[in-house]
Amino acid sequence: MNHPELDISAVVERLEALRVALIEESQSSSGARDTVMLDQTAVGRLTRMDAMQSQAMAKAEEERRQLALRRITGALARIEKGEYGECIECGEWISKKRLDWDPLVLKCIDCAD
Numbered sequence: 001m002n003h004p005e006l007d008i009s010a011v012v013e014r015l016e017a018l019r020v021a022l023i024e025e026s027q028s029s030s031g032a033r034d035t036v037m038l039d040q041t042a043v044g045r046l047t048r049m050d051a052m053q054s055q056a057m058a059k060a061e062e063e064r065r066q067l068a069l070r071r072i073t074g075a076l077a078r079i080e081k082g083e084y085g086e087c088i089e090c091g092e093w094i095s096k097k098r099l100d101w102d103p104l105v106l107k108c109i110d111c112a113d
Contacts, residue, residue, distance in 0.1 A: 003085025
């Protein structure tokens, strides 16, 4: 049974909207993760360093998005199984406030510490 205090259809809607936003963000920023190709004779060392740093930041952001997408998939799977809102460590219900704040949390506040 999913968390008794939650409107599960609203949670699913929120998770799906978050998934769509992350996918769109990922698609729109794909160029920033491409290999840095600079004309070594036309740009200085600082410009190259800046371009490489921007690329590294874009890759890290994409990794964050992919992790969030995996967590969304996991949350939707727990809803399907009727386990959403249950702490994965102790089996107690995660507080509604905690799930409202972050619908992807896996642990109650006590187990998260």
